Amino acid sequence: xxxxxxxxxxxxxxxxxxxxxxxxxxxxxxxxxxxxxxxxxxxxxxxxxxxxxxxxxxxxxxxxxxxxxxxxxxxxxxxxxxxxxxxxxxxxxxxxxxxxxxxxxxxxxxxxxxxxxxxxxxxxxxxxxxxxxxxxxxxxxxxxxxxxxxxxxxxxxxxxxxxxxxxxxxxxxxxxxxxxxxxxxxxxxxxxxxxxxxxxxxxxxxxxxxxxxxxxxxxxxxxxxxxxxxxxxxxxxxxxxxxxxxxxxxxxxxxxxxxxxxxxxxxxxxxxxxxxxxxxx
Numbered sequence: 001x002x003x004x005x006x007x008x009x010x011x012x013x014x015x016x017x018x019x020x021x022x023x024x025x026x027x028x029x030x031x032x033x034x035x036x037x038x039x040x041x042x043x044x045x046x047x048x049x050x051x052x053x054x055x056x057x058x059x060x061x062x063x064x065x066x067x068x069x070x071x072x073x074x075x076x077x078x079x080x081x082x083x084x085x086x087x088x089x090x091x092x093x094x095x096x097x098x099x100x101x102x103x104x105x106x107x108x109x110x111x112x113x114x115x116x117x118x119x120x121x122x123x124x125x126x127x128x129x130x131x132x133x134x135x136x137x138x139x140x141x142x143x144x145x146x147x148x149x150x151x152x153x154x155x156x157x158x159x160x161x162x163x164x165x166x167x168x169x170x171x172x173x174x175x176x177x178x179x180x181x182x183x184x185x186x187x188x189x190x191x192x193x194x195x196x197x198x199x200x201x202x203x204x205x206x207x208x209x210x211x212x213x214x215x216x217x218x219x220x221x222x223x224x225x226x227x228x229x230x231x232x233x234x235x236x237x238x239x240x241x242x243x244x245x246x247x248x249x250x251x252x253x254x255x256x257x258x259x260x261x262x263x264x265x266x267x268x269x270x271x272x273x274x275x276x277x278x279x280x281x
Contacts, residue, residue, distance in 0.1 A: 011215045015241060016104055020092055025111035028088040033106070035060035038080035043259055045130050048159060048183045056234060057098050058255060059106045061088055064113075065255040066106025067234040070098040070210045071178070101209045101235050108237035114252050117240065118268035122251075125264055130160070132258045132265065136231075136251075137161040143249040143269060144203050144229040146170040153195040155217065156205030159183040161231075165203070173198060177211070196220045206232035206239055214239075218246040233257045236268075243270045 019028060037058045044051040057080040059066040075098045083091055083099065091103035115121060124135050141164035146152055148169030154161060157176040162183070165172045173195040174188045181188055189195055192213060196202065202221055208214040209232075221228040227248040232239045236252035243250055250270040258265045 010245070011218075012101075012104075012209065012238065013215075015238070016092060016100060019104060019107055020089065024108065028092055028103075028107050031061050031088040031107060031110060033059050033061055033084050033086050033088060033091055033103075036081055036083035038075070038077035040077070041259065043129070045133070045159070050159065050179065050183055053178070054259075057083075057102045059083060059088075059091060059099075059102045061106040062110045064106055064109030064237075066102045066104070066109055066237070067255050068098040068101035068105065068210045069207050069234040074098060074210070097212055098210045101238060104238045105235050108240065109254065112237065112240065114237065114240070114254065114268035117270075118252065119271045120269045122267045122269055123264050124258060124267060126262060128262075129259060133158070133160045134164075136253070136258060136265075136267070137164045139267070139269075140203065140229060140231045140251050141165055141168055141170075143251060143271070144201055145227065146201060150200040151198050153192075153199035153202045154204075155192050155195065155202065155213075156207045156231075157182060157188055158205070158231075161203070162186075170201070192217070193220075196224075199224075200226060202226060202228045204228065204230055206230060206235040209235040209238055218242065222246050240270055244272045248272045 039056045041054045042051055055070050057068050075096055088103050088107050091099055124132050137160040146168040150170045151173055152165045152170040153173045155175045157174045157179050162172050174182055175192045175195045176188045177190055179188045204217055229249040230239050230247055231251050233253045236254050239250050252268040
């Protein structure tokens with residue numbers, strides 16, 4: 001089935017409706033969820049006293065794991081594990097936002113594979129967790145095109161990415177609902193509107209899909225005409241349709257994520273047409 005243009009899809013909810021109506025390929029009724037799981041995982045890097053608490057719901061459909069991160073209490077782990085055997089259509093209609101996002105990710109991961117639609121595939125070499133995180137976050141900062149003295153809003157704080165922003169001369173404006181301070185003691189803002197108002201450049205994680213703030217970020221960067229780079233482990237295939245529609249660049253890292261693998265990890269970079277033309281020039 002020929003895909004319709006994305007121009008009319010200005011929100012995550014609108015994209016979900018388009019998927020349900022078969023505008024992106026096969027009917028989601030024809031794609032079963034063959035496996036579902038919920039993962040709780042923590043990360044704490046050496047020399048840091050910050051422990052990240054990570055929750056994921058995973059839906060397997062065909063060869064792709066659709067995924068969405070969520071916060072404690074947002075989704076019951078036992079319920080997440082009961083989604084196998086449903087169609088993606090049923091999962092898309094689930095009332096819980098993380099399940100909807102995971103189902104959208106699964107659907108688009110099948111219908112629109114990263115390997116066939118990204119600008120470039122990039123491999124992060126095998127290494128320790130901190131080695132892999134620093135290489136990945138340096139790549140994100142490079143994709144964001146940070147200029148010296150730019151105010152860079154970082155929505156979803158990862159300490160190696162704070163470091164990468166500062167190494168390029170940017171002033172990091174950290175924002176996160178869970179953290180109080182960065183590894184270096186810098187206060188973390190909880191109100192993203194404050195950092196979006198000050199930012200010259202924005203980097204956010206796809207955690208914003210699971211908590212429902214992604215649409216607002218898109219709205220603000222469009223209004224202010226500033227670049228938005230998204231780092232997406234979960235929901236990476238959901239973000240991809242918004243490249244050129246508010247998202248300037250995307251680094252997609254589908255499951256299994258770097259924190260679950262000591263080996264090489266393949267990532268997929270997407271860049272807006274404007275950015276690609278600038279490179280060619």
